[in-house]
Amino acid sequence: MSAPPARKLQLGRVGETVQRVDAIPKVTGEFAFSSDLFAAGMLWGHTVRSPHAHARIVSIDISQAVPMPGVQAVLTHEDVPGAKHYGLEFPDQPVLAIDRVRYFGEPVALVAAEHPEQARRAASRIAVEYEPLEPIVDAERALAQEELHPNRPTSGHGYREDPRPNVVRTMVVRHGDPDAEGDVSVSGVYELGIQDQAFLGPESGLAIPDGEGGIDIYVATQWLHVDRDQVAPCLDLEPERVRIHLAGVGGAFGGREDLSMQIHGAMLALRTNRPVKIVYNRQESFVGHIHRHPARIWAEHRADRDGKLKCVRMRILLDGGAYASSSTAVTSNAASFACGPYAVENALLESTCVYTNNPPCGAMRGFGAVQTCFAGEAQMDKLAAALGVDPVELRLRNALAPGDTLPTGQKLTGSLPVAEVIRRCAAIPVPEPDGLPRDAIRLPGGSGNVTRGEGVRRGVGFAVGFKNIGYSEGFDDYTAARVRLFTDRSGGLVAEVHCAAAEVGQGVSNVLVQVARTELDIVDDVLLAPHTTATVDSAGSASASRMTWMSSGAVRLACAAVREELDRRGGSLDPGEEIDIERIYRHPRTTPLDPETGQVTGERAHVAFACAAMRVVAEVDTELGLVRVAWIGTAQDVGKALNPQAVHGQIEGGTAQGVGLALMEEIQTEDGLITNASFTDYLIPTALDMPRVVAELVEDAEPDAPYGVKGVGEPPTVVSTAAVVAALRAATGRELARVPVRPEHLAGL
Amino acid sequence: MEVVSPRTLEEALRLRAAEPGLMPIEGGTDVMVDLNFDRRRPVGLLNLNEVPELRGWSRDDGLLRIGASLTYAQVRQRPLADTLPALAEAARTVGSPQIQNRGTLGGNLGTASPAGDSLPPLLIERADVELASVRGVRTLALERFLLGPKRNALAADELIAGIRVRPSGARQTFMKVGPRNAMVIAVVSLALAVDREREELRAAYGSAGPVPGLVTASTGERETFPELVAAAAEPIDDLRGTAAYRRHALRVLVGRALERCWA
């Protein structure tokens, strides 16, 4: 046995720009998204949904649907084999509505048929008799209206007791003396509409019975194992008999944390013993997933004459919609990050999320920090104006730094270079205004050709934001990775990486491979095994900006163990010999926040933090209220850029999503019914609405993280809405306390 | 679903008369959306893409005849774009390049949406619609062709053959307001011409009433024209905008358009 020649992989290690593994197939259209799945003999599933936001179900009659052509199964709540309820964190949501529907679009019945059209036609023959009830649609009034969930699913989980009806969670953070006064005080009331993730790939998947009572589900999701753990009890199966495999994900942004078609597809497949595919259409997708919480925020900031923040008081009311989803964590995050990345001695932060009959809300990129950043940064600008201090300077004076204490009492022990991101962003040269005349396409209103420069004013805005990386408040979060080392036919060493980390477009597939190449510099090739629950333990969720950190930590551990074993065996493998090791990575432990004071009960409630600063130049047609975002410069705290090109991609995409919330993205409702469930009326930015982004990566290693990495997906979204609206305020002089800002508000109507 | 593809206008008209349940389709950018949303369930489609008489445009002694199949991409090309500049500007605002390559003027007339972007520019040029059937050809002023939101004067056996218009040569422009800088349905739109020869101001608004409406005045009424147009419109509140904003925007647009076209 001789040592293999050192044919080391030279490229594609941690820190180098690597082309995405899915780049070419996505560009050429060959990439298989979950909606492209196919299995021989498959049926098509269709979901019957509630046309009411709130109603009692009097009866469900399927007798007219069953004999329809092509129909193989018609199922209702009575056919749910196991637990009738599920939920991401609290099982408060019926698999299929039982006696009541609580939101517009809630699933009531299922049909499987040979052809999707047959399924749809049969579905229209299911007669559901509803007795409409008054919908609860106002978050403030909900606190005094009839309880939507009288059993209070979220109470008794260590949260603060709040006896008011319909409370999902209330979080109060008391820090120092909440009554502390300052020399100046500014206040405001802010509001955010419901934003949708608006991923282009609708909810879809394929459920295939394994012939032995178990099921394989191929689906676009964010966390394979938590899907499995919700699906299995409802099917009355042991978790091992439910295998979830990641199918091509067409965007996620939090919207695929909750289940969509998983249980439904599996129920139909197990009943018919045939593969069943379900693909939501665009309208259905708008009711098929949770959204970003709309919020109303009352804020008061007190500061001394030098601009040092003395006390921040904020009350945050979030509308969680009909079911809990991840609302309790969003509630807590909103409070945790209410003060922004600033050192504040005294604070009173109260955050409440309520149940209503509005569209359910849950995780979306930024997760509670977007809402408070919008309010908090508007407050910082008001304060700067009241004090006559430059807004950037005011932020620098208050910037959090390692060693400081957060309002939750958590001491910053890791990296958080707030002052540096502010300075680096402020130092990016702002381009001169584009001259006139110019093509209308590069003026507010764009292709609408409304101005040649008339009414146009330029405004520059600045904002800073931060949020947590990873799951918080004592959640036992881990990621498993398995590495198999073997020799290929030519005697080369090959490492095969197994990790259930969901590739949702963020580029984690590359990260997994890059880490293995870096840690196993003896191998000739690194292969990535399919993301599945079948061969490896949980990777946790592709959310909370955690996946790159967690999965690179896990792959690194597994690689180190493999390396050690290889060394023990003399540094090489014989043909047919292999090493196969799975390792679990955990981040530093967190503990819950005290329900009374909102203070940490241990060293930390959040694992780590990341921040970003952003400057936006916008041109506003002040008469018509139309906007052209002309330029964006940002500096972001990324810890360490594992794949710099992918980091820039995340910054641009995350920024665009914040631009959308600032200017146009809102789910509109009338008595709880969504009125704009299509891309005709739910507008997202086009290339003409989104400028180039000049991004500076601030690499300040996170001491507890592998390679010093931090997540990068959320900070741009947290900060960009605030920064865009700041620019609009500068251009118009208007308060603009609500997003998305509407043309009539910019025009002062 | 059945799709029939006539090769001549005559054949198309015969099919149309024989089977009024067939839905005409040009670019399909409205038809396919309707089918997809299950808003309409025609027995079949009458595909007009193979009918040569509906294509292209011609000029005869100052009278322009534009085939119903003319796409927005074609409208944007010279020399037609120089002849009907507001229509060309409108074409540039329609959807995206993909939609401009498929969508047609005939289809825009067929849909007769209050937001149809080709309609205001055709109104200010006092265009006529050419309607053909086995019974013969008639022309109807566009104003009389548009009856209400998504309602037009097309008879069950008729097809839109084209548009007839005598270009005024007046300075003109088109503007469209939407909360996004491309790919947006007009919240309100305006076409305006300053016709020195006839000493006439002509404005037509879109998305500010049940049908796009034409408002005229003499060039001497420049000062009051913005108010006149805003007052003539009948906007409503809907999820895309408020009536008050639409009226306000119309006033602003008319002022700017007059400025643009006055010189």
Ligand SMILES: Cc1cc2nc3c(=O)[nH]c(=O)nc-3n(C[C@H](O)[C@H](O)[C@H](O)COP(=O)(O)OP(=O)(O)OC[C@H]3O[C@@H](n4cnc5c(N)ncnc54)[C@H](O)[C@@H]3O)c2cc1C
């Ligand atoms: C993404 C997108 C963006 C869009 N953006 C815009 C926009 O910015 N502005 C705008 O105005 N529109 C817009 N539209 C709508 C559409 O593109 C236009 O109305 C277009 O002009 C329709 O033309 P078409 O050839 O595709 O019509 P089709 O869809 O083929 O037909 C439309 C209607 O006209 C009828 N019809 C077509 N031809 C004839 C004929 N010769 N005789 C009788 N009836 C006929 C059809 O039966 C149908 O009712 C958009 C559509 C989409 C999908």
